[in-house]
Amino acid sequence: MSTYDIILRNAYLMARDQVVDIAIDDGVIAEIDDAVERTADREIQVGGDLVGPGFVDSHMHIDKSFAACGRRHPKGNDSAFDFREIMPREEEYFAEMTVDEITENALKDIEMAVAAGTTYIRTHVAVNHETFGLQNVEAVTRARDVAANLVDIQIVPAARHIPSEESKQILHDAIELASGSESPEPALVGGSDPAGANKDIERTLKAWFDVATKQDVGLDVHIQDGGTLGGYTLDRLHEYTEANGYEDRVTASHCYCLSHLPNHHLDRLIDQFTESDMNIVTCYQSTRPTMPVRKLLESNVTLAHGTDNDRDFVFPHGNADSLEGALIESNKLHGDRTFVEDYRWFDSNEGLDQLWEMITEQGARALGIEDRYGVSEGNPADLVVFDEPSPQWAIIAQATRRFVLKNGAVVAEDGELLPEYSVSE
Ligand SMILES: [Zn+2]
Structure with missing residues (x-):
């Protein structure tokens, strides 16, 4: 009887609520059984802990990661956040950066994410036809290809100055560049705030969909305007989605307005999200404490999680660690005693389980990779071995990521990338 490449012995699988052996061969999960009979070149004892x-x-x-680094204190962090300062800071920073330098920072960020157990990333990338052009997309595309054996990366170029013709053109070029012949999947159209940033909701939405439909790619856009303005933008985004036959191809990121709207508007939006299969993404650094996370999940809206910025000019924080994100979300979403139903729900086992779903299965749905994602026979062996017995304890204790496997290869151990898999200098 031939041997497998790796067997993880006595691994707790949440989906089965069972301790099993997981056999890996040729990069794929080959067998899951109570006790796998065959042996392997390498056997790892999991001791009943979570895989x-x-x-x-x-x-x-x-592309922005580590922009705040390079001296004793985080750069550009001497006063509280002011959005008017961020854009000039971004332009100034990228004007001084080379493609090589951005690539190097992106690779360091990828390494940090993978060591923390991430094997799939969707990243937004800034493009600007007036100043730094396509350099960030060039850098991130290069980083994606260099790190292809560590992580799968989806690229979302986002153009400033939409809806001008020049910005539409550079967005188009960015998608072409990032969807080059070697790339496993096409890039997506990104952007930000049709109202707040671009001051023209209709022309911005039209520009985004013009570029997306012409290249037959999806969209993932930042909708950060609050209150009814954000709510109206989401209404229109839904209508554009339906009119273009773009069901299940649109993601709205952040959506702070959902935490401000009266129930009747929120309920209508939730109906629309499910009608057009629109995905929502929230990020721990900016999730509003009253974001209706539980309601969205219970309404079967795909609600995924991102770690957003890493130590850059927008946020000085960031460890590219989804498990850390889940812990912070659990604390943030405590709720208020006056909302009796949800008060401390995100501390409960069910609530923690939902946060776990957001950094795993819900994310796979948002990225459209659910057909090859998860601990099941036949899927790529992209796995994390923890030193805690359940998702709940993994979040609370910020479990050690004992082993991270990508396509069946152990690429990180005990929170450190293995030197032979290092991609940064
Ligand atoms: Zn963002």
């Missing part, structure tokens, strides 16, 4: 699928980080900005 989960690699995390899906549904929203990052790896």
Whole structure:
């Protein structure tokens, strides 16, 4: 009887609520059984602890990562956040950066994410026809290809100055560049705030869909305007989605307005999200404490999670760690005693379980990879071995990621990338 490449012995699988052996061969999960009979070149004793699928980080900005580093204190962090300062800071920063330098930071960010158990990333990337052009997309595309054996990356170019013709053109070029012949999947159209940033909801939405439909790619856009303005934008986004036959191809990121709207507007939006299969992504650094996370999940809206920025000019925080994100969300979403139903629900086992879903299965749905994701026979062996017995304890204790496997290869151990898999300098 031939041997497998790796067997994880006595691994707790949440989906089965059972301790099993997981056999891996040729990069794929070959067999899951109470006790796998065959042996393997390498056998890892899991001791009844949790084995989960690699995390899906549904929203990052790896082109900006580490922009705040390089001296004793985080750069550009001497006063509280002011959005008017961020855009000039971004332009100034990227004007000074080379493609090589951005690539190197992106690779460091990828390494940090993978060591923390992430095996799928969707990253937004800034493009700007007036200043730094396509350099960030060039850098992130290169980083994606260099790190292809560590993580799968979806690229979302986002153009400033939409809806001008020049910005539509550069967005089009960015998608072409990032969807090059080697790339496993096409890039998506990104962007930000039709109202707040672009001051023209209709022309912005039209520009996004023009570019997306012309290239037959999906969209993932930042909708950060609050209150009824954000709610109206989501209404229109839904209508554009339906009119273009784009069901299940659109993601709205952040959606802070959902935490501000009266129930009748929120309920209508939730109906629309399910009608057009629109995905929502929230990120721990900016999730509003009153974000209706539980209601969205209980209404079967795909609600995924991203870690967003890593130590850049937008947020000085960030460890590219989805498990850390889940813990912070659990604390943030405590709720208020006046909302009796949800008060401390995200501390409960069910609530923690939902947060776990957001960094795993819900993420896979948002990225459209659910057909090859999860701990099941035949799927790529993208797995994380923890030193805690359940998702709940993994979040609370911030479990050690004992082993991270990508396509059946152990690429990180005890929270460190193995030197032979290092991609940064
Ligand atoms: Zn973002």
